[in-house]
Amino acid sequence: MPNILVVEDSPTMRQLISFAMRRVPASKVIEATDGVDALKKLSSNGVDLILADINMPVMDGLKLVSLVRGNPAYKEIPIIMITTEGAEEDKKRALSIGANAYLTKPVQTQQLVKLVGDFLSK
Amino acid sequence: MxxxxxxxxxxxxxxxxxxxxxxxxxxxxxxxxxxxxxxxxxxxxxxxxxxxxxxxxxxxxxxxxxxxxxxxxxxxxxxxxxxxxxxxxxxxxxxxxxxxxxxxxxxxxHSTLDFSEVLRIVLEIVINLIGAECFGLYLVDEKTNELEAVAAEGISASELPRVVIGEGLIGKVAKEGDSYFSENIEASSRKPDEPIVCIPLKIKEHVIGVIAIYSLLVQKRSFSHVDYELFNLLAGHAATAIFSSKLYTQSERKLSTIQGFLDLLKDKPRR
CATH class of the missing domain: 1.20.5 (Single alpha-helices involved in coiled-coils or other helix-helix interfaces)
Known part of the structure; x- marks a missing residue:
């Protein structure tokens, strides 16, 4: 059963993404409210994929990506960014530090589900 | 022979x-x-x-x-x-x-009765689900009959002036109760009196406030069917949630004031 870590400070978005992940067969969602919370959840759960927002309090999504990529234990976990930041340079920056995909809000659920499915099947 | x-x-x-x-x-x-x-x-x-x-x-x-x-x-x-x-x-x-x-x-x-939390949820919905970048949430001030910005994103609520009901685009939407959608939603304007979208927050026919959107996120180029559904939902459900949480917060405040008086009265004879 793949574990999907949803890192998002907005409860509305967390619930919406968790709802969408119900359509990923036999997956389990673990929720985190910011980067620090995500690192804690990462260490206590086997995580197969991370869905992370960029703008979050305490620790933002970009910092989280660089810390995850810096840890050999989590290096291979696919990370999909979901953010309101739609500028091309934001996308390039996120991908250059190790994010695998970049989606902008408002997120298209079908696109998100397909992307998650593709990464989990690899 | x-x-x-x-x-x-x-x-x-x-x-x-x-x-x-x-x-x-x-x-x-x-x-x-x-x-x-x-x-x-x-x-x-x-x-x-x-x-x-x-x-x-x-x-x-x-x-x-x-x-x-x-x-x-x-x-x-x-x-x-x-x-x-x-x-x-x-x-x-x-x-x-x-x-x-x-x-x-x-x-x-409808998950909370806390007024400020309801306002935060409305902002979250407008940002994350609709894709607005700059907008203000106005509520009717019953005493002055004016609209006052109580929350905003991309602009400070204090920068948004009070609006007299019936005056200007926002005032007109509050008075008539009909949504307004600009023909050119890609044109972003941060002028407080020139929103590209105006949604009245209504409880039945009574308007309690207005959401005025000034610009959308760069990746948001048009409104889809679900956006209009969300606008309708906001018009009704956000209005009810804001109104009930405001009443609840006010009653909580009144209750604590009354409780304070009662405590004071209880304490007095002892002194």
Whole structure:
């Protein structure tokens, strides 16, 4: 059963993404409210994929990506960014530090589900 | 006499022999003719069999061609049906997603009675689900009958001036209760009196506030069907959630004031 870590400070978005992940067969969602919370959840759960927002309090999504990529234990976990930041340079920056995909809000659920499915099947 | 009789018998025998020869020749000719005839008949029969076989094959081919044609038609029909099902499936999936968005928005709006939390949820919905970058949430001030910005994103609420109901675009939306959508939603304006979208927050026909959107996120180029559904949801559910949480917060405040008085009264005699 793949574990999907949803890192998002907005409860509305967390619930919406968790709802969408119900359509990923036999997956389990673990929720985190910011980067620090995500690192804690990462260490206590086997995580197969991370869905992370960029703008979050305490620790933002970009910092989280660089810390995850810096840890050999989590290096291979696919990370999909979901953010309101739609500028091309934001996308390039996120991908250059190790994010695998970049989606902008408002997120298209079908696109998100397909992307998650593709990464989990690899 | 004997010699004459012998010659006569020899002539007779010769005649018989000649007749026998002619008869044999006749038989041989007849035999030849019959053989020829037989060959002809055999050839005709052979030719007739091939034609019959060709006829059978032609019929089979025609039947198979008809079957192939009907199978092709059925295949096309099934393919069309498949396409139809696929597009219906996508439609249903999109509708499911839209309903999930609406459910989550509605669930979140009614998940708390804390006024400031309800305002935060409204902001979250407008940012994350609609894709607005800069907007303000105005509520009617019952005392002055003016609209006052109580929350905003992309601009400070304090920068948004009070609006007299009936005046300007926002005031007009508050007065008439009808949503406003600019024809050019990509044109971003941060002027407080020039929103691109205005949504009245209504409880039945009573307007309690307005959401005024000034610009959308760069990736948001147009509104979809679900956006209008969300606007409708916000118009009703956000209004109810804001109104009830405001009343609850006010009553909580009043209750704590009354409680404070009661505590004060209880304490007094002891002193």
């Amino acid at each position: 004997e010699e004459g009789s012998i010659i006569k018998k020899a002539d007779e025998f010769l005649q018989v022999f000649k007749k026998g020869e002619e008869f044999t020749k006749d038989i041989l000719r007849e035999n030849e003719r019959l053989r020829f005839k037989l060959a002809e008949v055999e050839e005709m029969l052979a030719r007739g069999g091939e034609e019959a076989r060709a006829g059978v094959y032609a019929n089979r081919i025609k039947l198979l061609e008809d079957e192939l044609k009907s199978l092709k038609e059925r295949f096309m029909q099934v393919e069309e049906e498949n396409k139809d099902f696929a597009s219906k499936y996508l439609e249903v999936e999109e509708e499911n997603n839209n309903l999930a968005n609406l459910y989550v928005a509605s669930y979140q709006l």
